[in-house]
Amino acid sequence: MTPQLAERAQAWLILFRDAVERIGAALDLTFDDIxxxxxxxxxxxxxxLGWMGMDKGTNAALRGGWRGKVGGQTVVILTVVWYLTRNLAEGWEIDDDQYHLVVQGEPSIDTRMRLIPEPHWKNHDWDIMTALPAVSAVPQIKASPLACSGFSTSGCRWHPWANGTARGARRAEGLSRQAPSSRAPATNRKPARTVLRLAAASLR
Known part of the structure; x- marks a missing residue:
C-alpha cells in the first residue's frame, strides 16, 4: 500500500473518527490519540461486476478505521470493511452481519445486527441505510438553534475547511446555505460491515 493510497483511505474514513469521539464523550473518556x-x-x-471488471491482484477490499487511546492503551476500536468481492487472496472473512458490536467487560457483550433487504431492492436501495439517520434527525435539527448555523459556527470539527482560513470558513458557510444537489453519488459498494470494540478499561 502506497502512502498516497493510505492518505486517500484516511480521507474516505474520516467520518468514522467522529463516531469514536462521540463514544469517548459518552464514556467520559479523554483520548490521548485517535x-x-x-x-x-x-x-x-x-x-x-457487470459494470466494471477487476483483474486478479487488484485491490478489491478495504479494512480500516480508528483506535481511541487512553494512557497508551486502545480502549475504543471502530473498524469498517468495504469490499467488491468476497474472493480475496488474503482470505479475509467478511461478516454477513452489517453491524457487529463487542463490549469487553464484566460481563462482555457480543451483539450483531443484520439488515434484511426487501425482495425488490436493487443496488442503490442499500443507500437507505445511509439516509435514514439523517432523515430521522430532521425534526431535531429543525428544532435546534444550530439549524441556522453554518460549518464555522456549528462546532463541526471535520468539515473540509475546519483548519482553513476565514475565507475558507465563509466559503463553507455559503455552501451550507446552498440547496443540495439532486444528483445522487454513484456508488456500487457492497454494504459496509462495521465492527466496534470497547475495551474493558473504557467501562471503568
Missing amino acids: EFFCEYATAAENVD
Whole structure:
C-alpha cells in the first residue's frame, strides 16, 4: 500500500473518527490519540461486476478505521470493511452481519445486527441505510438553534475547511446555505460491515 493510497483511505474514513469521539464523550473518556489504520486485500481471481471488471491482484477490499487511546492503551476500536468481492487472496472473512458490536467487560457483550433487504431492492436501495439517520434527525435539527448555523459556527470539527482560513470558513458557510444537489453519488459498494470494540478499561 502506497502512502498516497493510505492518505486517500484516511480521507474516505474520516467520518468514522467522529463516531469514536462521540463514544469517548459518552464514556467520559479523554483520548490521548485517535489513530488511523487500514489495509487492503486483493482479488483472488478476475472479477466481472457487470459494470466494471477487476483483474486478479487488484485491490478489491478495504479494512480500516480508528483506535481511541487512553494512557497508551486502545480502549475504543471502530473498524469498517468495504469490499467488491468476497474472493480475496488474503482470505479475509467478511461478516454477513452489517453491524457487529463487542463490549469487553464484566460481563462482555457480543451483539450483531443484520439488515434484511426487501425482495425488490436493487443496488442503490442499500443507500437507505445511509439516509435514514439523517432523515430521522430532521425534526431535531429543525428544532435546534444550530439549524441556522453554518460549518464555522456549528462546532463541526471535520468539515473540509475546519483548519482553513476565514475565507475558507465563509466559503463553507455559503455552501451550507446552498440547496443540495439532486444528483445522487454513484456508488456500487457492497454494504459496509462495521465492527466496534470497547475495551474493558473504557467501562471503568
